Amino acid sequence: MTTPADSPIRSGFKFTTPLIFEQGSKSRHGASQIDPDVPAIDLDAELGSFRREMPAHLPEVSEPEAFRHYIRLSQQNFAIDLGMYPLGSCTMKYNPKVNEWAARLPGFAGLHPMAPDSEVQGALELMYRLERGLAEVCGMDHVSLHPAAGAQGEYTGLMMIQAHHRREGRSPSKVLIPDTAHGTNPASCALNGLKAVPFPAGENGIVVPELIAPLIDDDVAAIMITNPNTVGLFEEHLATVAEMVHAKGGQVYGDGANLNALMGWARPGDLGIDVMQFNLHKTFTTPHGGGGPGCGPVGYKAHLHDYAPTPFAEKDGDSYHLVRERPLSIGRLRSFHGNFGMMVRAYAYLREMGAEGLKGATEMAVLNANYLRAKLGEEWHVPFENRCMHEVVISDAHLKETGVTTMDIAKRLVDYGFHAPTVYFPLVVKGAMLIEPTETENKATLDQFVEALQQISKEAKENPEMVKSAPHTTRLRRLNEAQAARKPVLRWTPGEE
Ligand SMILES: *Cc1c(COP(=O)(O)O)cnc(C)c1O
Numbered sequence: 001m002t003t004p005a006d007s008p009i010r011s012g013f014k015f016t017t018p019l020i021f022e023q024g025s026k027s028r029h030g031a032s033q034i035d036p037d038v039p040a041i042d043l044d045a046e047l048g049s050f051r052r053e054m055p056a057h058l059p060e061v062s063e064p065e066a067f068r069h070y071i072r073l074s075q076q077n078f079a080i081d082l083g084m085y086p087l088g089s090c091t092m093k094y095n096p097k098v099n100e101w102a103a104r105l106p107g108f109a110g111l112h113p114m115a116p117d118s119e120v121q122g123a124l125e126l127m128y129r130l131e132r133g134l135a136e137v138c139g140m141d142h143v144s145l146h147p148a149a150g151a152q153g154e155y156t157g158l159m160m161i162q163a164h165h166r167r168e169g170r171s172p173s174k175v176l177i178p179d180t181a182h183g184t185n186p187a188s189c190a191l192n193g194l195k196a197v198p199f200p201a202g203e204n205g206i207v208v209p210e211l212i213a214p215l216i217d218d219d220v221a222a223i224m225i226t227n228p229n230t231v232g233l234f235e236e237h238l239a240t241v242a243e244m245v246h247a248k249g250g251q252v253y254g255d256g257a258n259l260n261a262l263m264g265w266a267r268p269g270d271l272g273i274d275v276m277q278f279n280l281h282k283t284f285t286t287p288h289g290g291g292g293p294g295c296g297p298v299g300y301k302a303h304l305h306d307y308a309p310t311p312f313a314e315k316d317g318d319s320y321h322l323v324r325e326r327p328l329s330i331g332r333l334r335s336f337h338g339n340f341g342m343m344v345r346a347y348a349y350l351r352e353m354g355a356e357g358l359k360g361a362t363e364m365a366v367l368n369a370n371y372l373r374a375k376l377g378e379e380w381h382v383p384f385e386n387r388c389m390h391e392v393v394i395s396d397a398h399l400k401e402t403g404v405t406t407m408d409i410a411k412r413l414v415d416y417g418f419h420a421p422t423v424y425f426p427l428v429v430k431g432a433m434l435i436e437p438t439e440t441e442n443k444a445t446l447d448q449f450v451e452a453l454q455q456i457s458k459e460a461k462e463n464p465e466m467v468k469s470a471p472h473t474t475r476l477r478r479l480n481e482a483q484a485a486r487k488p489v490l491r492w493t494p495g496e497e
Contacts, residue, residue, distance in 0.1 A: 016475070017072040020059040021492050030063030057494040076475050078419045080289075084441050084449055088391045088422035088434025089182065089230055091260060091282035092289065098352060099285055099345035108344050113336040117321045123340065124320035127313040130347045131297075134278060137358065138256060139269025140299035143278075146309045146338045150257045153277025153296030154188035154224075156309060159330045160275060160300060161222050161251045162192060163307040167328070170249065172221040178207050179428055180229040182255055194221055201428070205231045205384045209240050216248050226255035227268065228389035230426040230434070232369060234261070242272025251275065256299070259283040260439060261366060261390035264359025268299070275300040284346035295342035309333055364439035365390040368446060372437055375450045379457050383429050391436035393429050404460040404467045406431045411478065412459070412470035416452035 043051055061069070078085070085092035103109065111123055131143045147153040158175070165172055174197045175189045186196035199215055202208035206229065223245045227235040235241075242252045254268045254276035260283050262268070268276050280295040281288035288294050300308065306328040314323050322337070353361065366389055373382060373392040381397040396406050410420035410433070422434040437446055460467050471477060 015072040015075065017069055019492060020061065020066070020069050021057070021494075023065050023069065024059055024061035026060055028060045028062055028065075030061065030066060078414070080287075083417050083419070084437070084445050085419040086421045086435045086437050086449065087419060088232075088393075088425070088436040089258065090289075090422065091258060091279070091390075091436060091438060092419070093260070093282075093285060093438035094440035095285040095287050095345070096349065096352065099348045102348040103341045103344040105344075109341070111340070113340075118319075121320055124313045124322065126347050127337070127340075127343060128315055128320055130343050130350065131313065133347070133350045134297055135299060137263050137267070138259070138276060138278070138299045139267030140276070141269075141302040142305055142308065143297050143299045144308045144312055145295065145297045145343055146312065146333055147277065147296040147298060148334050148339055149294040150255075150277055150279040150282075150296040151184040151188060152333060153279075153298045154184055154253070154255065155191055156296075156298045156330070156333055157253050157275040157277060157300070158188055158192045158194060158222065160298070160304045160307040161253065162194070163328065163330055164251065164304055165221060165249075167306075168249075172219045172250065174219050175221055175253075176212060176215055176223040176245075178225065178229065180205065180207075180231050180233075180426055181224060181226050182230055182257065185224045185226070185255060189224075201229070201231075204386055205229070205233045205428075206235050206386075207237060207241060209237050209244060212241065213244065216244055216250070218248060220245060220248060220250040222251040222253050224253040224255060225273075226257070227271075228258060228261045228391075231384055231393050231428065232261075232388040232391040232434070232436075233384060233386055234389055238271045238273075246272070257282055258390055260362055262362060264355060264362050269301065275304055280342050280346040285349045286342040286345040293339040293342060295339045295346065311337060361439045362390075365437075368437040368439060368441060369435070371443070371446055372435055372450065375446075376435075376453060379454050383432075390438070391434055393426065394433050394435065395429055395431040396433070397431060399457065399460045402460045402464045404464050406433060408467045408470060409433070409453075409456055409460070412456050412467045413452060414471040415473045416448075416455070418449055418452060 080092050080094055108123060111120055117124060127145055131145060134143045135141065144156065147156045173195050175194045177185050177189070177196050177198055178201045179198055180201045189196040197215065199212055202211060207225065223241065225235055225238060225241070227238055229235060245252055251274045252272055254273035256268055256276040257279040259278060263283065276299050278284070278297045278299065280286045280297065286295060306326070307330050309332060310326055310329050311322040311324045313320050369388050369390050369392045373388055376382070376394050380394040382392070382394055384393065396404070396409060406423045410423045413420045421436070424432060425434055426432055437449070456467060
């Protein structure tokens with residue numbers, strides 16, 4: 001038997017479904033139209049050379065065909081709405097459905113982005129209140145809601161730091177980044193023409209002042225610190241490190257993607273951070289994954305306000321308006337106001353939780369990760385002794401002799417109904433599995449997850465083939481991941497197989 005008896009994976013039928021273009025037949029459609037009562041127009045005269053010579057190759061299917069097709073596709077994938085998704089560093093927590101209700105309210109969902117300020121007072125007020133709420137959570141003076149993702153938030157923050165140095169007549173070129181940082185950090189530096197200078201974290205997985213002291217000089221534009229870092233540990237020396245960098249004129253960038261380890265308990269702004277990004281699509285329960293829209297607001301201290309991107313909402317007596325142009329602003333990073341729908345969801349979440357709720361969420365996230373750390377530590381290798389924050393690293397060092405790889409274990413977890421944790425990351429731990437249970441999973445689910453990993457460890461020792469050939473229960477088995485990432489086939493072209 002390859003499927004664990006109580007795996008939720010058993011509960012869905014795994015349909016095969018042809019491409020939508022291979023379904024239906026000519027002139028079949030799903031709409032009932034009445035005859036138009038407006039005069040017909042001469043398309044040739046109206047469109048001239050813009051008129052298509054051939055009809056577009058659109059699928060011609062009925063409503064049931066279209067609906068079933070997309071439901072079937074959705075059943076071939078894992079989702080947070082199906083089960084625990086402990087993908088470390090990604091905070092795949094459950095997104096409360098009340099957020100969706102709020103974002104779909106016609107007064108929000110139907111707004112036109114170019115409507116005059118006077119017609120969209122409610123939306124501007126929501127943006128303003130969300131900004132103030134986030135500023136309070138992270139101890140910053142202002143927040144720009146504009147960036148579309150965490151990485152774009154980093155990019156924005158670094159641009160603001162560069163603008164600040166330029167105004168002071170300086171152009172330092174280096175950004176110090178510990179080897180426990182997220183991969184987007186060095187990428188954001190490169191995009192800004194800054195040189196990422198990596199340095200090692202100390203022995204117990206956190207940044208220690210002694211190791212970076214020799215690197216801090218006048219050419220340091222900033223240090224980028226992920227706190228908690230990607231091995232799930234709190235950066236205890238952050239305030240000291242910030243002081244050292246500030247003393248040489250540098251700025252401190254905080255990667256705040258994983259705020260469910262801090263919110264309600266510690267504020268990055270109070271720890272010496274000048275600018276940071278939030279990931280609303282992680283901490284503040286706006287949906288993410290699959291490349292969907294995110295929102296990566298940037299919180300910053302008052303001395304960086306002149307450089308903030310536009311537009312942003314400002315309060316003026318009892319009314320609100322958008323600030324669109326400012327002389328020293330780094331400008332726009334994307335179209336219109338940012339991903340407004342995400343702002344509505346995050347605001348609904350903030351109001352639903354309140355200060356106590358956010359504090360409680362952090363408490364649960366940290367408790368859950370430490371529960372897994374203790375339970376899994378009975379069988380698996382836990383490389384860092386310290387108590388962890390919202391996520392825990394384990395490794396498969398004890399299975400070295402079996403020939404089973406970290407990837408095999410990840411694939412086998414799918415048979416047990418769990419999404420795999422992040423594997424082979426952080427790079428500083430060999431055979432790493434970065435597990436982030438999040439605060440939305442209860443003890444029963446965590447126990448099932450522990451049980452699954454203990455079973456897999458047993459299988460690896462007694463029947464390694466079972467693990468190496470997993471997954472056994474999915475519609476597709478082992479994909480060629482390198483080819484899927486490098487040569488994705490995303491477009492159907494007529495006449496092709
Ligand atoms: C997720 C994450 C990012 C990147 O966020 P995106 O929205 O995916 O661009 C950056 N840093 C850390 C620590 C993260 O966990």
